[in-house]
Amino acid sequence: MDKIAVTVPEAVQISGIGRTNLYKLFKDGSLKPRKAGNRTLVIVEELKDYLRNLPTEEK
Template sequence: MTKLAVSIPEAAQMLGIGRSSLYALFREQKLTPRKSGKRTLVLVDELRQYAESLPAGVNRRAISP
């Protein structure tokens, strides 16, 4: 069964960022933390949407003259 939400450490790992950067995304309202009792969770679909909204990286070596 696929998870609908993940913990803070799991969310940071999925995005390849640190916890501090994840909390910055919460402050900037780019992601929304959810509470389940004492646990803070992030919806997997929201993580996926955020990651897909990021600009594509450019390999500068591949385009250098």
């Protein structure tokens, strides 16, 4: 069974986005963190959608 949400360290690991930048994305509304008690969670599909919509590098 695949996870539908991951913790911040897991999101950093699977996305390649640094922890500081991940929190910047939370602050500017690009990603919406969820809270479960003290844990901050990121919905995997939202993270994937964010990454898919990043601009591509043009050469």
